[in-house]
Amino acid sequence: MDFRLAKEEDRDLVESLWAYCFEPREHPFFQWYFSKFYQPENVLMGFKDGEMACLTHLNPYTLRLRGGDVPTSYIVGLATHPAARRSGVGRLLLTAALKEMKRRGHYIHILMPSKAGFYQPYGYELYCHQWKETMPLESLRPLTDRTVRFAFVNSADQWPYLASVYEAYTKHLSGYAVRNEASWRSHIEAQLAEGYIAVVFHDDTPIAYMFYQIGEGTITSGEFVYATLQGKRGLLEYVYNHRSQGSEFQWNEGIHDQSYRFYPDGKQGHETMPFMTCRIVDVKGALEQVSYPEQAEGSLVIQTEDPLADWNTGTFRLTVRQGRGSVERTEQEKPDAVMPVGTLALLVFGAMDPADLAFNEKLSGSDKALQTLGTFFPTEKCYINEWY
Known part of the structure; x- marks a missing residue:
């Protein structure tokens, strides 16, 4: 097989395989990703007999790892054309990606697996799990705080509100992505294309935020971050106020958080979610x-x-x-x-x-x-x- 980085003229091929394997072209995230985030020089394509067989995106990130900043590639959108599946091209693509990342000086990398068992034989191991919490909205009441105030984020210009909370939340953690103004703007734009962002304030200080979507019966939050326990309780108060719009709340948070021990019914709705793999x-x-x-x-x-x-x-x-x-x-x-x-x-x-x-x-x-x-x-x- 032949591997090379994508060129601008390959855009339709890249978009077509993403749409086939992941979100369709009309999906809000697809529209945002390929209009705002996509860079052809970060896509590695594999060709067999002159036809595209597979590709993956090598998105550059900086990780805060053991107190230092490490340049990293984050593999996303790894996809194989259905005509080339079960022929070993995935293994070849991963090897080619490792060579390209080594050339870039990215000596570790991360990958979010759809199924960890596929990648583990190739040297990938899960380094980060998350809690996946699911609770009826009515059960949130004893966990809330009514002394805070709330606001929407409706523009990427408001990124400093979120950045200060994120920095407080990650202060004693490791393996997380370092976010600058550009990446914050990107995150906010992506979220606003699909849902909402709420911020909790104590007086004039932001102390928590969440990215969320309102679905049929379930309100879901993919990023649930707080600087203080009051901030977390404030987020749960905000969600509790949506009882007319849903019946339960599902959110992800860092597995280091242990406040689940103090939930009224810790037996229900509390599970781990395998989240990210790492590789040398x-x-x-x-x-x-x-x-x-x-x-x-x-x-x-x-x-x-x-x-x-x-x-x-x-x-x-x-x-x-x-x-x-x-x-x-x-x-x-x-x-x-x-x-x-x-x-x-x-x-x-x-x-x-x-x-x-x-x-x-x-x-x-x-x-x-x-x-x-x-x-x-x-x-x-x-x-x-x-x-x-």
Whole structure:
């Protein structure tokens, strides 16, 4: 197969496959995405016998990971033409995408899976879940706060209201997208094409916001963010006021939130939602790009195996000093820890503790090696809420 980045004249091909696999052309999100967000240079296309067989969008993002900013590609819209399915082109497309991301200096990347089981054999692991909450509107009453006030966001110019809340919410989190003015404007425009945005204020200070849609019976919120508990209660008060327009509320929020423990009926409507996978694009680049705890000192020999990227299969010595890492290939040394590349991604993102990974047979190593890995890669509260 031949792979190349899209050109402006490929737009109709790209749009046609998106419309076939995802939203139709008349859908508001489709209209917004291809008029405001789409950039052909971020679309990788695969051709077989001169015909387009598959493509994926490599949207650039910056992640705040372990306190540092890391350039990242977010794979969305991965699609295969029906005539080319079940022929292995998906694997070839992912390998080609890894090569392109490595060329761009994006040494880790993220992907939201429709089915995680498809991607896990290729080195992708879930680093971020969310809570998916569903409650009858009447059940919200004891969780509300009537001392706040509300406002609509109806223009991208109002982005600072949301940005201040988002920054407060993510202050102690990791793995989330860094949003600047341009990305905020993009998020707001996309949401207003399909629904509404409400902001909660305490006096003149914004303390919470949500993106939401009103459906038949169910009000849904895809982004539910708050700086304080009062802000969260204010959002629930706002939704409670919609009892004439719906019967239940469904919202997503970070899995680090534990206020579900204090819901009147925590047995109902509380479930986890697998949200985002992470992957290492280049072992050396990734381990030298991320930050380490200042007190972490030492070195470790790691052996990894990658089913798609042969440059990641081998033995690497990681040396950490003063919060930075350096990596060299060292095929002659015996590894201290052995793991697939997907496990290494979970360590880098801080999604799991080395001892838990070892228990789940995702890595092997001595107790000393596990302790060193835990010092280099302490667990983090992971969060992200980007949908495209």
